[in-house]
Amino acid sequence: MAQGARGGDEQVTLAVTVLAGSVLALCGVVWFGGTLGVAVAGGGWRPPPFRLSTFFEIVSVGPSTAWPRSPAAAVVGTVAVTLVLAAIVVLVVRRFQGRGPHRNGLAGRKELAALLPKEAAAKARQLRPSLRDVTEVEPDDRGNLLGDLDPGGPELRSSYEDVELDLMAPRAGKSTGIAIPRVLRARGAVLLTSNKSDVYSVTRAAREQAGTVWTFDPQGIAHTPRLMWWDMLAECVTIENSRRMAGHFVASVNDDSAKKDFWISAAQNTLTALFLAASRSRSSVTDLLGWLADPADRAPIDLLKEVGLPAMAEQLQGTVLGAVETRDGIYETARQCVSCLLDPEIAAWVTPDPGLPRFDPHQHVLGNDTLYLLSKDGGGSAAGIIAGLADSTMRAGVVAAERMGGRLDPPMTAVLDEAANVCRISDLPDLYSHLGSRGINVVTLLQSYRQGSRVWGEAGMDALWSAATIKLLGAGLDDADFVEKVSKLVGQHDVKTYSTSRSRDGSSRSMSYRQEAIMPADKIRALPKGTALLLATGVRPALIRLRPWYKEPDAGPISAQAKAEVQAITERAAQKWHEQAPDMV
Numbered sequence: 001m002a003q004g005a006r007g008g009d010e011q012v013t014l015a016v017t018v019l020a021g022s023v024l025a026l027c028g029v030v031w032f033g034g035t036l037g038v039a040v041a042g043g044g045w046r047p048p049p050f051r052l053s054t055f056f057e058i059v060s061v062g063p064s065t066a067w068p069r070s071p072a073a074a075v076v077g078t079v080a081v082t083l084v085l086a087a088i089v090v091l092v093v094r095r096f097q098g099r100g101p102h103r104n105g106l107a108g109r110k111e112l113a114a115l116l117p118k119e120a121a122a123k124a125r126q127l128r129p130s131l132r133d134v135t136e137v138e139p140d141d142r143g144n145l146l147g148d149l150d151p152g153g154p155e156l157r158s159s160y161e162d163v164e165l166d167l168m169a170p171r172a173g174k175s176t177g178i179a180i181p182r183v184l185r186a187r188g189a190v191l192l193t194s195n196k197s198d199v200y201s202v203t204r205a206a207r208e209q210a211g212t213v214w215t216f217d218p219q220g221i222a223h224t225p226r227l228m229w230w231d232m233l234a235e236c237v238t239i240e241n242s243r244r245m246a247g248h249f250v251a252s253v254n255d256d257s258a259k260k261d262f263w264i265s266a267a268q269n270t271l272t273a274l275f276l277a278a279s280r281s282r283s284s285v286t287d288l289l290g291w292l293a294d295p296a297d298r299a300p301i302d303l304l305k306e307v308g309l310p311a312m313a314e315q316l317q318g319t320v321l322g323a324v325e326t327r328d329g330i331y332e333t334a335r336q337c338v339s340c341l342l343d344p345e346i347a348a349w350v351t352p353d354p355g356l357p358r359f360d361p362h363q364h365v366l367g368n369d370t371l372y373l374l375s376k377d378g379g380g381s382a383a384g385i386i387a388g389l390a391d392s393t394m395r396a397g398v399v400a401a402e403r404m405g406g407r408l409d410p411p412m413t414a415v416l417d418e419a420a421n422v423c424r425i426s427d428l429p430d431l432y433s434h435l436g437s438r439g440i441n442v443v444t445l446l447q448s449y450r451q452g453s454r455v456w457g458e459a460g461m462d463a464l465w466s467a468a469t470i471k472l473l474g475a476g477l478d479d480a481d482f483v484e485k486v487s488k489l490v491g492q493h494d495v496k497t498y499s500t501s502r503s504r505d506g507s508s509r510s511m512s513y514r515q516e517a518i519m520p521a522d523k524i525r526a527l528p529k530g531t532a533l534l535l536a537t538g539v540r541p542a543l544i545r546l547r548p549w550y551k552e553p554d555a556g557p558i559s560a561q562a563k564a565e566v567q568a569i570t571e572r573a574a575q576k577w578h579e580q581a582p583d584m585v
Contacts, residue, residue: 027052105493105518107540112149115156115536117142123159127439128409140185144413144441146472147177147544150531156544158470158536160411163436164443165468166532169476173530174445175199177546178472179417182443183207183370184549184558188410190370191393193386193423195377197222197569199415202549204372205561211368214359216389218346218382221374223572230359232350232385233288235392236279239272239312244391246271249337249384251424255454266319267333273316274300274334280307285347292338295320295331340382350385361389361396365412377421387423390416394431394440401438408439416444420455429460432467444468449482471535474546475527483521486533490519490541 027050035047048054113119120142125131131141139145143157144164158164168174175198183190183203190207192199200215200222207213217224236242250268254260260268277300278288291300301320304313319330341347352358364371373390375382394414401408414435416423425431428444435442444464446452452461465471477483495516500509519541524533534542549555 105491105540107542109149109154111540112156112536112542114539115143115146115158116154117157120157120159127160127407128411130409141187144443145181145185145547146470146534147532147546150543150545155547156534156542160439160441161407161436162441162469163432163467164441164470164472165464166443166445166472166474167447167449167477168445168472168474168532169447169478171529172475173532173546173548174417174474176548176550177530177532178443179415179445180549181547181552182413182415186210186413187368188408189365189367189397189412191373191390191412191414192371192417193373193375193390193415193419194417195221195375195422196418197374199417200372200374201565201569202558202562203370204565206558207370211370214364214369214371215374216349216359216372216386217374218340218349218385219374219376220345220573220576221376222372222569223576225572226348227356228359229348229353229356230350230389231352232388233275233279233283233285235388236275239276239309242276242279243268243272245275245388246337247426248387248391248424251387251426251455252381252384253337263329263333266330267337270316270319270330270334271337273304273312276309276312277301277303277307277316280304280309285341285351289338289341292331292335295327337384340384346382346385349382359389361393362400364393365397365400365408368410373423375422377418381422383422383424387425390414390423391425394435394442397440398435398438401440404439406438411439411441414440414442416442419444420446420451424455426456429456429463429467432464436469448477448479450479469537472532472544473524473527473535474532475529477525477527480521483524486524487517487519487521489535490517490524490533492516493518 035045039045109116114123117139121137124137124142125134128141131137134141139155139157143159144162146156146158148155166174166178175196179192179194179199180202183192183199184206189211192203194200204213204215214228215222215224216228216230217226232245236245246268249271250260250264254264274288274291277283277291278285281303283303287299291297298320301313301317304310304316319327321327341350359371371389371393373386375386377383394412397408397412416428419425419428432442449461449465452464455461456464473486477486492515495514497512497514498509499512500507519533527533530546530548532544532546534544536542550559
C-alpha cells in the first residue's frame with residue numbers, strides 16, 4: 001500500500017478515536033454528575049441507562065427525561081461542578097506529567113531539578129558564605145536567570161560558578177533576553193563589552209543606583225564625555241602581563257589568533273619589549289609610539305637594561321640590528337596593531353590625567369560598580385584596548401577571589417557581548433576553565449559557532465564550547481554542519497509507527513517503533529525568536545523561553561530611564577557633530 005495512503009488512514013483513525021473518546025468522556029461526566037445531583041437533592045442514587053439515546057433525550061428535552069421528579073437546577077449545577085473538577089484533574093495530571101521527561105524527548109522539570117528555585121537556592125548557600133544564614137534567598141541571589149522551561153515554566157537559573165556560551169543570530173534576543181537582564185540582575189561587580197549603546201542605555205541608570213558607573217567609550221559609541229582614564233602601561237609591569245597586552249592588540253588585527261605568521265609573532269614580541277620598557281620606566285603612550293616610529297631609537301633598549309632586563313633588551317636589539325627589510329616589516333606590523341593609539345581621543349583614555357579619577361580593576365571587582373567597555377569593530381577600532389581592560393579586570397577578580405578563600409562574594413558578572421569583534425582575548429577558552437570556580441560568571445555572546453572559530457581557531461572554539469557549562473542556542477543559526485552536530489547532541493527518541501495491510505481476508509493493523517531525531521537540524525535553525533535550546537552539563541537538552549527585560553514587572557521605570565538615556569545620547573551626538581562640522585550647519 002502507498003505510504004501516503006497509509007498516512008491518511010492513520011490520521012483518519014486517530015481523529016475518529018479522539019472524537020469517540022471525547023464524546024464518551026463527556027457523556028460519562030453528564031451521567032455521573034446528574035445522578036450525583038439527584039442524590040444530593042434527596043432523590044436517591046437512580047442512574048439512568050448509560051446509552052446514546054439517553055443523552056440525545058437529555059440534550060433535546062432536558063434532564064427531566066433521565067431523572068424525573070428531580071430539581072433541574074440540582075442536576076445542571078452538579079454537572080457543571082463535575083465538569084470543572086474533571087478539568088482540574090486533567091490540568092493536575094498534565095502538570096505532574098511535566099515533571100518527568102518531556103514528551104518530545106527533551107528534559108522536563110525532574111531532569112532540570114538542579115536549575116529549579118529550591119535547588120538553586122541551596123547551591124547559592126554553598127557557594128556564597130554571605131547567604132548561609134539567610135532564611136529566604138532572593139531570586140537573583142540564587143543564580144543567573146536563564147529563562148522559563150517551555151511550555152509553562154518554571155524559571156531556570158544557573159549557578160554563579162557556571163560559565164556560559166550563547167550563540168544567536170542578530171536580532172534574536174541576545175541583548176533584550178540575555179545581556180540586559182544579566183546586567184540589571186547582577187549582585188556584584190559588572191563588566192560589559194559591546195559595539196552598540198543599546199545595553200548601556202537601558203541599564204546605566206539602574207546600575208548607577210547599585211554603585212559607580214565607569215564608561216570607557218574611546219570611540220564615542222554612546223558619545224559619553226571622558227570622565228575616567230585607565231593606566232594601560234601600568235598593567236605591563238611584568239613580562240607575562242606585557243605579552244598578554246601585546247597579544248590583545250595583535251588579536252584585534254589577526255583574523256585567527258590560532259594561526260600567527262612570522263610577522264604577527266615577531267610584532268607581538270617587539271610590542272612585548274616596548275610595553276615592558278614603557279611600564280618600567282613610567283614612560284607615556286606617546287613615547288611608545290615614538291619608539292615604534294623610529295626603529296633605530298635605542299631608548300627602549302637602554303631602559304630595559306637599566307631596569308634589569310638585559311635578555312629582553314638583547315632580543316629587541318637583535319630585531320633592530322637585523323636585516324632592514326625584516327626589521328621594517330616587523331615594526332610596520334606592530335604599528336598596524338596599535339594604530340588606534342595614534343588617535344589622540346583614544347589615547348587620552350589610557351593616558352594619566354590628574355584631573356579625572358583613575359579606574360582600578362582591583363578595586364572594581366570588590367564592590368557593586370559597573371564597567372561599560374564600548375568600541376567599534378573593524379579597522380581602527382579600540383578593540384585591543386577593550387580586550388586588555390576586560391582581561392585585566394577579570395584577572396583582578398581571580399586575585400581577589402584567592403584572597404577571599406577561593407570565590408568572589410558577591411560574584412562578578414562579565415557579559416562579553418560581541419566578543420569576537422571587540423573583545424578578542426586569545427586565551428579566553430583557557431580562562432573559562434577556572435573563572436567560574438572563582439565566582440566570576442562569564443557570558444560570551446556570539447552570532448555563530450563559525451564566528452568564534454574565525455577568532456580562536458577550530459581547536460580554540462572547540463575548547464570554549466567544551467569549557468562552557470551552560471550553552472544557549474537561539475534563533476537563526478544557519479551553519480548547517482554545526483546545527484547538524486547539535487541535532488546529534490540532542491539525541492533521538494522512539495516514535496510509534498502504525499501500518500495497515502489489506503488482503504482478501506480483511507485488513508490488519510500493526511505498530512512498531514523507529515528512532516527519530518528529537519530536534520532535526522531544520523527545527524533547530526527555525527527556533528522562534530525569544531526561545532533557546534539549553535545545553536547544561538550533565539542534563540538532557542531543554543527548550544526554554546527567554547525573559548526579555550521589557551516583559552518583566554519593573555519594565556516601566558526602566559523603559560522610561562532608557563528613553564531618557566537614548567535622548568541624551570542623541571543630543572550628545574548632535575552636539576559633537578555641530579562642533580566637528582560648524583560650516584555645514
